Amino acid sequence: MTNSKNYGYIRVSSKEQNLDRQRIALIENGINERDIIEDKQSGKDFKRNGYLTLKNSLLRPGDTLTITELDRIGRNMDMIKTEWRELQEKGIDIVVLDTPILNTKNKSDIEKKLIANIVFELLAYMAEKERIKTRSRQSEGIAVAKAKGVYKGRKKITHDNFESVYNEWKENKITAVKAMEKLNMKKNTFYRRVKEYEND
Numbered sequence: 001m002t003n004s005k006n007y008g009y010i011r012v013s014s015k016e017q018n019l020d021r022q023r024i025a026l027i028e029n030g031i032n033e034r035d036i037i038e039d040k041q042s043g044k045d046f047k048r049n050g051y052l053t054l055k056n057s058l059l060r061p062g063d064t065l066t067i068t069e070l071d072r073i074g075r076n077m078d079m080i081k082t083e084w085r086e087l088q089e090k091g092i093d094i095v096v097l098d099t100p101i102l103n104t105k106n107k108s109d110i111e112k113k114l115i116a117n118i119v120f121e122l123l124a125y126m127a128e129k130e131r132i133k134t135r136s137r138q139s140e141g142i143a144v145a146k147a148k149g150v151y152k153g154r155k156k157i158t159h160d161n162f163e164s165v166y167n168e169w170k171e172n173k174i175t176a177v178k179a180m181e182k183l184n185m186k187k188n189t190f191y192r193r194v195k196e197y198e199n200d
Contacts, residue, residue, distance in 0.1 A: 004062035008036040061091030
């Protein structure tokens with residue numbers, strides 16, 4: 001596509017951090033500095049002015065988006081998957097400088113689908129690796145606390161009428177909000193307790 005453009009996107013999580021490393025990497029890979037969009041904001045959600053402008057107003061089918069690492073477009077794995085899909089559906093090619101195998105530029109549709117599958121498998125692997133690391137840190141912390149005699153364990157919240165309220169909710173007799181009111185639970189606590197109950 002003759003009128004296609006190459007855009008770059010760079011992001012750091014706070015105003016104190018520096019974008020120079022990412023900017024230089026993009027310029028060295030042929031991105032014009034005026035076509036580099038930046039955000040100094042956390043990647044926990046997509047309420048980022050630079051990225052929203054880029055995605056909704058600048059990028060057109062046939063254009064290419066270049067990023068230094070996959071997590072520049074989002075911190076949460078599900079968010080990255082969703083974003084990757086949306087960019088692909090818009091006809092945007094993606095170049096990831098530190099992982100060339102993920103680049104979709106000049107690839108056929110079947111190759112792009114294969115790359116998308118690699119991205120999703122990679123994200124699942126990274127997420128699982130992070131979960132294992134977190135569990136390992138927690139176990140180490142608990143072991144240290146137990147050795148010091150300060151670990152008491154997490155107190156499990158129990159409600160005598162949880163099962164009956166849960167059944168009412170599951171049978172669509174009451175809404176989740178009503179169930180939370182009856183149990184005097186916050187949303188996160190309610191759904192965590194549901195998960196525990198269903199796993200048991």
